[in-house]
Amino acid sequence: MKLQCVSLWLLGTILMLCSVDNHGLRRCLISTDMDHIEESFQEIKRAIQAKDTFPNVTILSTLETLQIIKPLDVCCVTKNLLAFYVDRVFKDHQEPNPKILRKISSIANSFLYMQKTLRQCQEQRQCHCRQEATNVTRVIHDNYDQLEVHSAAVKSLGELDIFLAWIAKNHEVMSSA
Amino acid sequence: MQTFTMVLEEIWTSLFMWFFYALIPCLLTDEVAILPAPQNLSVLSTNMKHLLMWSPVTVPGETVYYSVEYQGEYESLYTSHIWIPSSWCSLTEGPECDVTDDITATVPYNLRVRATVGSQTSAWSILKHPFNRNSTILTPPGMEITKDGFHLVIELEDLGPQFEFLVAYWRREPGAEEHVKMVRSGGIPVHLETMEPGAAYCVKAQTFVKAIGRYSTFSQTECVEVQGEAIPLVLALFAFVGFMLILVVVPLFVWKMGRLLQYSCCPVVVLPDTLKITNSPQKLISCRREEVDACATAVMSPEELLRAWIS
Numbered sequence: 001m002k003l004q005c006v007s008l009w010l011l012g013t014i015l016m017l018c019s020v021d022n023h024g025l026r027r028c029l030i031s032t033d034m035d036h037i038e039e040s041f042q043e044i045k046r047a048i049q050a051k052d053t054f055p056n057v058t059i060l061s062t063l064e065t066l067q068i069i070k071p072l073d074v075c076c077v078t079k080n081l082l083a084f085y086v087d088r089v090f091k092d093h094q095e096p097n098p099k100i101l102r103k104i105s106s107i108a109n110s111f112l113y114m115q116k117t118l119r120q121c122q123e124q125r126q127c128h129c130r131q132e133a134t135n136v137t138r139v140i141h142d143n144y145d146q147l148e149v150h151s152a153a154v155k156s157l158g159e160l161d162i163f164l165a166w167i168a169k170n171h172e173v174m175s176s177a
Numbered sequence: 178m179q180t181f182t183m184v185l186e187e188i189w190t191s192l193f194m195w196f197f198y199a200l201i202p203c204l205l206t207d208e209v210a211i212l213p214a215p216q217n218l219s220v221l222s223t224n225m226k227h228l229l230m231w232s233p234v235t236v237p238g239e240t241v242y243y244s245v246e247y248q249g250e251y252e253s254l255y256t257s258h259i260w261i262p263s264s265w266c267s268l269t270e271g272p273e274c275d276v277t278d279d280i281t282a283t284v285p286y287n288l289r290v291r292a293t294v295g296s297q298t299s300a301w302s303i304l305k306h307p308f309n310r311n312s313t314i315l316t317p318p319g320m321e322i323t324k325d326g327f328h329l330v331i332e333l334e335d336l337g338p339q340f341e342f343l344v345a346y347w348r349r350e351p352g353a354e355e356h357v358k359m360v361r362s363g364g365i366p367v368h369l370e371t372m373e374p375g376a377a378y379c380v381k382a383q384t385f386v387k388a389i390g391r392y393s394t395f396s397q398t399e400c401v402e403v404q405g406e407a408i409p410l411v412l413a414l415f416a417f418v419g420f421m422l423i424l425v426v427v428p429l430f431v432w433k434m435g436r437l438l439q440y441s442c443c444p445v446v447v448l449p450d451t452l453k454i455t456n457s458p459q460k461l462i463s464c465r466r467e468e469v470d471a472c473a474t475a476v477m478s479p480e481e482l483l484r485a486w487i488s
Contacts, residue, residue, distance in 0.1 A: 033388045035338075036281065091255050098262055102279075105261055109249035109282035 034168060037110050040103045041160050047100055049158040053151050059143040060159045073133035074170045079118045080129075080137035081163060082111050085156070088144065092153035107160070212236070212299040215243065215272070215290045220304065222313040225339055225386060226277050233272040234292040234299065242268040242293045246301075247276065250284035253307075260289065268293065283389050285309045315393035318342060318363065318384050322399045327372050329401065331380060335364030341385045343392070346370060349377040349400055377402040 069077055090108045095101040121127045144152045215231040222228070234241050245263035252259050266274035280286050285307035292299040319334035333342050342360040346369050347353045360367050360382075372378055379400040384393040 033282075033339075036388075040281070086251070086255075090251065102261055102264065105249055105252060106281040108251040109284045112249075112251050112254075113283045 033110060034164070034171075037107055038161075038164050038168075040106045041164065044100045044103045045158070045161065047097070048154065051154045052158050054147065054155060057143075057147070057155070058159065059140060059147075059152065059156050060162045061143070069136065069170070070132070072128065073130055073136075075118065075121060075127040076129040076133035077136055078167060078170070079115070079122070079127055080133070081140070082115050082118070084137065084140060084144075085160075085163070086111050086115065089153050089156040092149050093157055094150075104157070212292050212294055212297045214299040214302040215292055216302065218288065218290060218302055218304045220276075220288070220308045222308070222310065224316060224336055224384075225310065225313050225388075226275070227280050227308070227310060227313070228273055229266075229276050229288055229290070229304070230273045231290055231302070236294050239294045240270065242270060243272065243274070243290055244268055244293065245274045245276065245288065245290050247279045247289075248287040249282060250286070250307075253285075253287055280308065280310050283309065283311050311389040311391065313386075313389070315384055315386065315391060317394050317396035318382050320380070320382050320396055320399070322380050322401055323366070324372070324401055324403065327374070327403060329369040329372050329378055329380070330366050331360075331369055331382070332366045333360060333363035333382060335362070336384065338362070339386050339388055341387065342382050343385055344369065344380065344382045345395070346378060346380040348373075349379050372401075372403045374403050 086108065090104065090111075093104070095104055118127060144156060146152075147155065213234055215234055217232040218229065219231070220227055220229050229245060231243075243266065245266040246260040247263060248257075248260050252261070261279070263274060263276055264278045266276070274290075276286075276288065286309070287307050288304040289301040291301045318336065318340075321332045323330045323332070329346065331344060333344075340363065342363065344358045344360055344367075345355055346358070347355040356370070358367075358369060369380065370378065377400050379398050381395045381398045383395045385391070
């Protein structure tokens with residue numbers, strides 16, 4: 001009788017822990033308002049990409065060529081790229097046109113919110129950074145540093161669609177990672 | 178020595194007077210020309226529609242215009258000197274501004290307003306506590322429940338693309354299971370369930386805003402009932418009677434049509450009365466093969482008739 005109770009209690013505890021873990025996993029979902037961010041970008045895409053003075057160079061090339069980043073690395077790469085945009089790209093770009101400025105502001109603030117969401121995952125130790133993920137982001141930073149800062153910022157802004165498409169493709173992976 | 182002191186005093190007095198006269202316009206300006214900044218800024222946010230409001234600035238005989246600027250958390254952290262003009266409220270007349278199109282991320286936003294009259298502008302007045310759209314008040318959705326025959330149909334209020342709906346419905350009987358359906362957008366009729374006659378069904382709904390991860394409270398429960406077996410029985414009776422009629426009428430019709438066709442295309446040949454053989458003596462035409470051209474008409478008696486028949 002006692003053995004049965006203990007085993008039932010153990011099972012219950014395990015189930016409870018699993019459900020808590022699952023709830024935490026769902027928090028990593030960055031499916032919040034992706035449509036709105038993509039819409040905002042589509043409205044300014046042509047204007048931004050027209051300002052790109054180095055069309056033959058890409059900064060986010062590693063995302064395209066590395067078609068499959070392993071599920072374990074998706075959270076870390078996303079976190080690093082969000083920081084890349086928030087800490088470097090948006091700050092280095094000075095936009096004089098108020099209409100474009102509004103859209104960039106919208107995207108920047110949405111990225112800030114996504115960073116907060118990811119940080120919650122990190123606190124629960126669900127966003128490990130392995131060497132492969134760190135290498136990917138280092139290459140992107142190196143590409144950025146090779147260009148003059150304003151040109152690099154404009155080019156990175158123009159490549160937002162690559163980043164957004166990558167997030168959309170991988171966020172399902174992230175939700176189960 | 179005295180002259181020097183006197184000169185100094187004069188210079189000092191002149192300076193003082195000059196300074197005083199120079200100050201007068203400034204004092205006057207302070208009292209009359211400066212426009213007060215709008216006060217009591219607040220945001221009223223319901224169902225993701227955000228309205229910035231303030232106390233109006235009144236200048237007798239003049240129309241006062243207001244300008245609104247905002248700054249997301251990103252700007253306040255990284256580019257604090259940058260304020261973005263509101264999409265709809267650069268020089269607006271009313272003491273309110275719909276900033277829904279400006280507040281596009283779930284982060285705290287700073288908002289500021291200033292008044293303009295002619296060439297004068299007031300100082301900026303900033304919202305005391307930054308506004309985050311996740312504090313919006315979510316109301317239960319309006320819903321319309323209809324019966325389309327036996328189909329339970331719901332139409333929800335259209336609240337825009339950011340709203341999804343959770344609809345719960347169940348059969349009103351003890352121990353009934355509650356079903357839940359996710360409806361992506363309002364304004365379109367959605368089929369919930371095919372109802373069984375004689376049962377009552379109840380429905381309630383709530384909204385969900387993915388951008389802020391929040392649900393509203395459930396709406397009031399609405400119940401509908403489907404009529405019992407009376408109607409189906411009447412229908413069944415009519416159907417049976419109709420079927421029986423068809424069973425009788427169709428063969429009759431087919432038979433009648435058959436007879437008609439028979440008469441019209443293949444009529445039965447009826448011998449006219451004049452050709453019928455009766456007991457009374459009658460005319461007979463007798464023709465023998467040898468006598469082709471001579472056909473005699475003769476009246477015979479029954480015995481001669483018989484003899485002619487036998488031969």
